[in-house]
Amino acid sequence: MSTGGSSSEQNSKRFLCVNRRAPHGTIYALESLEVVLAATAFEQRVTVLFLDDGVFQLVKNQNTDALGVKNFSPTYKALEMYEVERVVVERESLDRRGISEDDLIIPVDVLAEDEISELFESHDILLNF
Amino acid sequence: MALLHTVNKSPFERNALDSCLRHARKGSAILFIEDGVYALVQGAEYTDKVEQAASRFSLYALEPDLDARGIPPERLIDGVQLVDYHGFVELAVSHDRVQSWL
Numbered sequence: 001m002s003t004g005g006s007s008s009e010q011n012s013k014r015f016l017c018v019n020r021r022a023p024h025g026t027i028y029a030l031e032s033l034e035v036v037l038a039a040t041a042f043e044q045r046v047t048v049l050f051l052d053d054g055v056f057q058l059v060k061n062q063n064t065d066a067l068g069v070k071n072f073s074p075t076y077k078a079l080e081m082y083e084v085e086r087v088v089v090e091r092e093s094l095d096r097r098g099i100s101e102d103d104l105i106i107p108v109d110v111l112a113e114d115e116i117s118e119l120f121e122s123h124d125i126l127l128n129f
Numbered sequence: 130m131a132l133l134h135t136v137n138k139s140p141f142e143r144n145a146l147d148s149c150l151r152h153a154r155k156g157s158a159i160l161f162i163e164d165g166v167y168a169l170v171q172g173a174e175y176t177d178k179v180e181q182a183a184s185r186f187s188l189y190a191l192e193p194d195l196d197a198r199g200i201p202p203e204r205l206i207d208g209v210q211l212v213d214y215h216g217f218v219e220l221a222v223s224h225d226r227v228q229s230w231l
Contacts, residue, residue: 018228020148020230020231051148052144052148092151113151113152116152117152117153117154120132120152120226120228121132121154121225124226125226126226126227126228126229128228128229128230128231129231
């Protein structure tokens with residue numbers, strides 16, 4: 001990094017936030033979103049990864065009215081505004097669940113299993129939900 | 130050093146171990162803790178899968194979690210190294226980062 005970098009750049013780490021749970025059965029998905037938004041507020045470089053049942057978090061047209069719980073899925077649309085660097089979804093996890101990219105609420109990078117493995121090595125901090 | 134992966138769920142209940150094995154790279158270490166240790170028993174559904182994993186990864190089990198579940202070391206798949214809490218810490222600090230499969 002050049003010496004001209006701002007102090008915030010020098011203090012930022014690369015976070016990988018790994019989401020492997022469906023959205024409404026547990027509190028994990030919502031907690032993960034809050035952590036992601038907090039990390040970006042502190043100018044950290046964040047990649048959000050959706051694996052296994054985590055891909056269900058991004059499915060369009062979720063309606064929780066009858067459940068009486070908050071539908072937080074529109075919040076994923078704000079990830080770009082919060083300057084999350086990258087949203088990644090695993091191809092195999094989508095395929096196994098019969099989900100296509102068109103079913104997702106935001107545009108994402110779809111990566112294959114072996115490319116996902118690389119993410120665990122290229123980030124400083126791994127957070128699991 | 131490569132990654133240390135930890136698995137803390139029974140493979141019969143959750144896919145934490147399956148996901149770990151899909152994404153861990155050769156040479157990584159995998160530490161089985163809590164209900165994750167149920168994957169390590171010989172003569173069960175996951176025996177073959179874990180035996181194959183033993184050729185690609187270093188496998189460890191947290192002994193207090195085996196003891197708590199009544200799993201004697203002789204029932205474990207060959208090649209699994211036992212660690213105590215001190216060993217858990219040693220593994221964590223001797224690897225670059227820890228990936229916790231929950």
